[in-house]
Amino acid sequence: MKPGLLSGKKGIIFGALDANSIAWKVAEKAHENGAELVLSNAPIAVRKGDIYQLAEKTHSEVIATDVTRVDEIEELFRQSREIFSGNMDFILHSVGMSPNVRKGLHYTDLDYNYMSKTLDVSAISLHKILSVAYKTDAINDWGSVVALSYIAAQRTFSTYNDMAQAKAMLESICRSFGYHYGMKRKVRVNSVSQSPTVTSAGTGVKGFNSFYNFSNCMSPLGNSSSEDCADFCVAMFSDLTRKVTMQNIFHDGGYSTMGISDKLIDDCFVCQGDCHEKHDEQ
Numbered sequence: 001m002k003p004g005l006l007s008g009k010k011g012i013i014f015g016a017l018d019a020n021s022i023a024w025k026v027a028e029k030a031h032e033n034g035a036e037l038v039l040s041n042a043p044i045a046v047r048k049g050d051i052y053q054l055a056e057k058t059h060s061e062v063i064a065t066d067v068t069r070v071d072e073i074e075e076l077f078r079q080s081r082e083i084f085s086g087n088m089d090f091i092l093h094s095v096g097m098s099p100n101v102r103k104g105l106h107y108t109d110l111d112y113n114y115m116s117k118t119l120d121v122s123a124i125s126l127h128k129i130l131s132v133a134y135k136t137d138a139i140n141d142w143g144s145v146v147a148l149s150y151i152a153a154q155r156t157f158s159t160y161n162d163m164a165q166a167k168a169m170l171e172s173i174c175r176s177f178g179y180h181y182g183m184k185r186k187v188r189v190n191s192v193s194q195s196p197t198v199t200s201a202g203t204g205v206k207g208f209n210s211f212y213n214f215s216n217c218m219s220p221l222g223n224s225s226s227e228d229c230a231d232f233c234v235a236m237f238s239d240l241t242r243k244v245t246m247q248n249i250f251h252d253g254g255y256s257t258m259g260i261s262d263k264l265i266d267d268c269f270v271c272q273g274d275c276h277e278k279h280d281e282q
């Protein structure tokens with residue numbers, strides 16, 4: 001193991017599906033920085049098989065876990081503590097899924113069973129993971145938990161659907177649990193609000209290319225890539241960020257603070273400001 005920012009640290013990475021996954025890049029960078037890892041994903045994703053390439057590369061164990069199942073999360077923590085011979089220092093929650101998005105249902109006509117599933121998989125799962133860790137004291141003092149979010153938690157993105165509610169809840173869970181875990185064990189809980197990124201989950205959202213190009217042209221630094229996100233997660237897991245907790249941190253090249261940019265004014269808009277009139281005529 002090479003020395004690095006995470007030397008001697010151990011952690012669970014949830015959500016590496018394939019080489020495009022943000023979690024995949026985080027696992028690679030965490031390993032490069034000296035961390036020991038357990039990789040976890042849903043049983044169906046583990047059966048797909050790509051995760052074993054990552055496991056080989058990072059010398060990690062793979063444990064299948066459906067993050068909606070508390071019993072499976074308990075078993076994951078039990079096995080991980082055996083593998084680590086003790087507690088862990090960090091967790092990445094990089095999990096999201098909306099059956100409403102997958103089925104292409106319009107936001108004004110959602111299936112509420114699907115919506116419950118969206119919230120359970122994409123947000124409540126973080127509470128379940130934190131709750132199991134808290135009750136079993138599985139994270140060392142000054143440990144760090146990071147969940148990946150998107151700015152649709154604060155702003156309306158017309159096709160992001162019920163994932164917007166999931167991200168708002170996810171960020172809220174970081175704030176609420178961050179208090180309790182901070183008081184108990186000085187464990188930090190933060191969300192990182194990432195730029196649009198070309199992954200399986202990202203490209204599943206209708207109009208993803210427009211999301212991607214718009215924020216890329218809007219942001220003074222351009223979109224952050226999954227590699228950039230992985231570097232930031234490593235920093236968040238490290239001891240250099242020990243007093244950062246209960247935050248939603250925008251990791252988006254400056255997009256979240258922008259109104260309009262020269263690039264958009266000069267190069268992108270073909271609209272003459274008559275969109276509404278055209279729409280009303282239809």
Ligand SMILES: NC(=O)c1ccc[n+]([C@@H]2O[C@H](COP(=O)([O-])OP(=O)(O)OC[C@H]3O[C@@H](n4cnc5c(N)ncnc54)[C@H](O)[C@@H]3O)[C@@H](O)[C@H]2O)c1
Binds near residue numbers: 018023
């Ligand atoms: N790609 C983007 O544009 C973007 C932007 C901001 C935030 N994010 C967030 O980043 C995170 C990772 O997504 P990604 O873009 O790397 O896509 P991805 O598809 O590679 O990752 C999503 C992961 O969730 C896992 N998952 C789904 N249901 C699960 C379950 N029941 N139990 C356990 N795991 C389950 C999938 O197997 C997959 O590995 C998500 O929270 C996503 O919302 C993505």
